[in-house]
Amino acid sequence: MEILRVELGNRSYPILIGQGLLGERALFEQHLPARDLLVVSNTVVAPLYLGQLESSLRPRRVLTTILPDGESHKTLANVARVLDVLVANRFGRDCAVVALGGGVVGDMAGFAAATYQRGVAFVQVPTTLLAQVDSSVGGKTGVNHPGGKNLIGAFHQPVAVVADTRTLATLPPRELRAGLAEVIKYGLICDAGFFAWLEANIEALMAGDGTALAHVIRRSCEIKSAIVGRDEREQGDRALLNLGHTFGHAIESATRYTEWLHGEAVGAGLVMAARMSCESGLLASEELERVIRLVARTGLPTHVANVGPEAALEHMRIDKKVQAGRIRLVLLRGIGTAFVTADYAEAFLRRTLAAHLG
């Protein structure tokens, strides 16, 4: 088992990464002191892993709430269902919520934990690559609104993240690829060496090679926890983690969260961020080609036909990254060097959208 720490003063917490952690009762006893626990999972993950997790959590009181699977179900109504269960069972402020599943489950369980009695403990047990490398770390919780992605939510840090890499064995290939989009993102924003390593090892990763996957999970969590430790509430550096996400959120919103996985939309978004950087004269065209090639080799979309450029622009305007009416974007000066800006020519943005959408 490897242990990383997210350093946030009295809200610091460990990220535990290893094979078979779901079955380690001592680990949950150590990191989760609550006696009343609500495990939130979904209809796909629960049949696979809920039994094992429950027996690791007993003999404490363990209740479960199973939500429908998929980003289109990440709604305030489903969070209200979790809150209803907590109230109905008279859980006190000293209870804990455990998220067992991917990013959607983690975001909703975390938001319920953030708002129940103004905040109770929660533990992330991510079972997808995307959740293990990204969404389970950093305390962003929330739900979608018909008007836009993640528009309702809270910052609420978990007390621990338990990433059992064995759960990736049952992950559908499409979900694995979606997770790799976020991994590629880390290389692009701050680690050119890691990006090159991904170029050399992408086939092994897609084949589910355990050693290669363990490496990308650790390196991704290292990068993310360092950034979150510097800037918990996204006043500065943390915004770099949104590379590709403003484009990606627009794709998700425009297709009502039903057509593309978050990671797939991010994959296309990374290509668009690189294209826009190239159009703006910041990124060399060879580097743009490397980005497109790696995203394509990962089996992620580089072109999204079912969203038009105008529709995407509409959705980008309600994204959280809008400030003083300007859409803020993360762009690249090179592979491994990202920055945030609202100072760009609208024409480059339109040309970028036209090149990869519709």
Added chain:
Amino acid sequence: MEILRVELGNRSYPILIGQGLLGERALFEQHLPARDLLVVSNTVVAPLYLGQLESSLRPRRVLTTILPDGESHKTLANVARVLDVLVANRFGRDCAVVALGGGVVGDMAGFAAATYQRGVAFVQVPTTLLAQVDSSVGGKTGVNHPGGKNLIGAFHQPVAVVADTRTLATLPPRELRAGLAEVIKYGLICDAGFFAWLEANIEALMAGDGTALAHVIRRSCEIKSAIVGRDEREQGDRALLNLGHTFGHAIESATRYTEWLHGEAVGAGLVMAARMSCESGLLASEELERVIRLVARTGLPTHVANVGPEAALEHMRIDKKVQAGRIRLVLLRGIGTAFVTADYAEAFLRRTLAAHLG
């Protein structure tokens, strides 16, 4: 105008208290830098003060949402309405929410601000005595759940509190009395001199004497901001502010928030906390009598006939103050000296409930 400060590091903010502040445009320009503003008010307060506030906020973009009046409307569904307006009008993360009204409006507007885009600025403009002395200060936001009071919410500090004492002129006497319950609470928890001053001046306060009201608003905000500055998230001292509230919340919940104002329930709750302290041998019976007398002179209930002791106990068990299954209570060692405990005889609690309920 008087200015107090709530000291919370980079989340510190001023409390501005004075006559006619609603009309002072310069003050809102200074303390509220956002260009997009959503004013949340209710059907009673809006006709009286919304026009004046709006003209003080212009020429910025000012939208309004008018919610129904009353504690029974403090629901997640109404917060969702506020969020819908923010999304529909494409408000960015740099917008602000302004709460114009009493505690119910402040709690809901604050919770919407806490959760919109994971937190936007908000300003409290309290128009009731209860909101000016208590609920607008300290960052507790949230809504009720059918299962219990304030069970869903967040800590989210305002960027400023603007208390225009002139708004108290239109406050119904019943609302004025409800606010005085919280004022009496401050004397009981930490200021015996203030409690004695209230005994000497309660008639002037109930008659709406401006000087007397200004004094209690300032002193109440001083006490509350000092406690919140020491313990923002209620890990310790802040729990003292809940004196009478566990009893009061049970009365409110048991009557579905329709029979008693929050302050009225707190009035009865203060008497019950004092009774329980006396039963436990902590508080002299003369001091209990002083508490009962002052609450009664204020026109607040000392006995609540339409809630039975058993029903109240049921509702107390789901209150946020329950820890490890024990109901934590704030009790008195004397007027001006309160403490939190879960170590008391259940018989005293039952005797207390029987004496003042049913």
